[in-house]
Amino acid sequence: xxxxxxxxxxxxxxxxxxxxxxxxxxxxxxxxxxxxxxxxxxxxxxxxxxxxxxxxxxxxxxxxxxxxxxxxxxxxxxxxxxxxxxxxxxxxxxxxxxxxxxxxxxxxxxxxxxxxxxxxxxxxxxxxxxxxxxxxxxxxxxxxxxxxxxxxxxxxxxxxxxxxxxxxxxxxxxxxxxxxxxxxxxxxxxxxxxxxxxxxxxxxxxxxxxxxxxxxxxxxxxxxxxxxxxxxxxx
Amino acid sequence: xxxxxxxxxxxxxxxxxxxxxxxxxxxxxxxxxxxxxxxxxxxxxxxxxxxxxxxxxxxxxxxxxxxxxxxxxxxxxxxxxxxxxxxxxxxxxxxxxxxxxxxxxxxxxxxxxxxxxxxxxxxxxxxxxxxxxxxxxxxxxxxxxxxxxxxxxxxxxxxxxxxxxxxxxxxxxxxxxxxx
Numbered sequence: 001x002x003x004x005x006x007x008x009x010x011x012x013x014x015x016x017x018x019x020x021x022x023x024x025x026x027x028x029x030x031x032x033x034x035x036x037x038x039x040x041x042x043x044x045x046x047x048x049x050x051x052x053x054x055x056x057x058x059x060x061x062x063x064x065x066x067x068x069x070x071x072x073x074x075x076x077x078x079x080x081x082x083x084x085x086x087x088x089x090x091x092x093x094x095x096x097x098x099x100x101x102x103x104x105x106x107x108x109x110x111x112x113x114x115x116x117x118x119x120x121x122x123x124x125x126x127x128x129x130x131x132x133x134x135x136x137x138x139x140x141x142x143x144x145x146x147x148x149x150x151x152x153x154x155x156x157x158x159x160x161x162x163x164x165x166x167x168x169x170x171x172x173x174x175x176x177x178x179x180x181x182x183x184x185x186x187x188x189x190x191x192x193x194x195x196x197x198x199x200x201x202x203x204x205x206x207x208x209x210x211x212x213x214x215x216x217x218x219x220x221x222x223x224x225x226x227x228x229x230x231x232x233x234x235x
Numbered sequence: 236x237x238x239x240x241x242x243x244x245x246x247x248x249x250x251x252x253x254x255x256x257x258x259x260x261x262x263x264x265x266x267x268x269x270x271x272x273x274x275x276x277x278x279x280x281x282x283x284x285x286x287x288x289x290x291x292x293x294x295x296x297x298x299x300x301x302x303x304x305x306x307x308x309x310x311x312x313x314x315x316x317x318x319x320x321x322x323x324x325x326x327x328x329x330x331x332x333x334x335x336x337x338x339x340x341x342x343x344x345x346x347x348x349x350x351x352x353x354x355x356x357x358x359x360x361x362x363x364x365x366x367x368x369x370x371x372x373x374x375x376x377x378x379x380x381x382x383x384x385x386x387x388x389x390x391x392x393x394x395x396x397x398x399x400x401x402x403x404x405x406x407x408x409x410x411x412x413x414x415x
Contacts, residue, residue, distance in 0.1 A: 016324075016347055016349030017349070018346075018348040061348060061349045061350065064348075065348060095345075095346070095348075098346055099346060099347070099348075101400055101403055101404060102327055102330050102331050102334065102346060102347075103330075104403045105330040105331075105333070105334060105397075105400075105403050106323070106326040106330040108330075108403060109326060109329065109330055109333070109389055110321075112389050112390050112391075113304045113390045114388060114389065115294075115301070115388045115389075115390065116316045116317065117307070117316070118304040118307050119301040119302055119303070119304050120301065120302045120307075120310050120314075120316070121299055121300065121301055121302075122248065122300065123249070123250070123251045215350065217352035217353040217356065220353065220356075220357070235353075235356070
C-alpha cells in the first residue's frame with residue numbers, strides 16, 4: 001500500500017490533482033456519477049501527505065482540489081432541505097468528464113501516424129526537425145531527474161538518515177541561490193548545481209528547489225540524448 | 236492538358252510542404268479545380284492499388300506524398316529523425332488547445348488543474364501552437380490556437396478531421412464506459 005502510494009506520488013506530481021482524482025476513482029472502480037466522496041477525500045488527503053513528505057511546495061495545485069473535496073464532503077453531510085437540491089458532487093463530475101475526454105483525445109492524437117515518427121516526407125522542412133540545434137535534446141521527465149538525483153546522492157558519503165525538516169537552508173533560499181547562478185551563467189548542467197562536498201540535506205534541498213523552479217516555469221530542463229548530460233536553462 | 240496527373244505527381248515529389256489545390260491551380264492555370272481534384276484522387280488510388288512504399292495523404296489543407304507507416308523502422312535506419320516525443324501532460328495540453336481553440340491559458344489550466352506555463356512555451360517553441368492575440372478582458376490574456384505544423388505532424392486534413400468528442404468517448408481507452 002505504501003509502495004503504491006509512493007509510485008503514484010512520483011507519477012502524478014507533474015500531472016496534477018485531476019490525475020490523482022481520476023487515479024483514485026479508477027483504483028476503487030467507482031462510478032463517477034456516484035463518487036463515494038468520504039472515501040475519495042480521505043485517500044486524496046493521504047496522498048497529499050505523502051507528497052508533502054517529499055516535495056513540500058509542489059503540492060500547491062493539489063491543495064485547491066483538496067479543499068473542493070472537503071467542501072463537497074461537508075455539504076453531503078448536511079441534511080438537504082429542498083427536494084430538488086443539486087447533488088454537491090456535480091461540481092466534480094463535469095470537470096472529471098471533461099478531463100477524461102481530453103485525456104482520451106490526447107491518446108488518440110498520439111496514436112495517429114505521426115510525421116517524423118511513423119511517416120516521412122521527401123523534403124522535410126527545417127522546422128519539422130524538432131529540437132535540432134545543439135545535438136539531440138529531449139525535455140527531461142521527472143524520472144530522469146530523479147535518476148540523476150540518485151546518482152548524485154550515491155556520490156555522497158552515506159552518513160545519517162536525511163531529515164528533510166532539519167534543513168539548514170530553505171528551498172526558497174536555495175532557489176534564490178540558483179537564480180543567481182543562472183543570472184551569471186545563463187545555463188548550467190544538473191551536476192554543477194551539486195557541489196562535490198555538499199551535505200546530504202543541502203543536496204536534497206537543491207533538488208527540491210529545482211523541482212519547484214520547473215513547476216514555476218523558471219527553468220527548462222533538457223537532456224542530451226547522446227551524452228545524457230542534463231542541462232538547465234533559465235527562462 | 237493530357238499529362239495533368241503526371242505534372243501534379245512531379246510537383247508532389249518536389250514540394251516541401253503539403254500542396255494545396257489552389258497552389259497547383261496557380262501553377263497549371265488551365266485545368267479547373269474539379270479536374271485537379273480528380274487527378275489527385277486518381278493518383279491516390281494508383282498508390283493505393285500499388286501498395287508501394289508511399290501513399291498520398293491529405294494533410295493541413297493540402298496533399299503530400301508520405302512513406303507508409305509500415306516502413307518506419309527502415310527509414311529510421313536511414314535518417315535518424317528527431318522524435319516528436321511529447322510528454323503526456325504536453326499531449327493533453329495540446330489536445331485541449333486543439334479541441335477548445337481559441338483558448339486562453341487559464342481555461343486550459345482549469346481543465347488540467349495545473350500550471351501549464353512551461354508546456355505552453357515548449358509547444359510554442361515547437362510551433363505546434365501559436366498565439367492568436369489577446370482577449371479583451373482584464374489582464375488581456377494570450378489566446379492560443381494550433382498551427383498548420385500541428386495538422387502536418389498529426390496527419391490531419393484540418394481541424395474538423397479531429398475525432399469528435401462523441402467518437403472519443405465511445406472509443407477512447409480512458410472513456411467513461413471503462414470507468415464503471
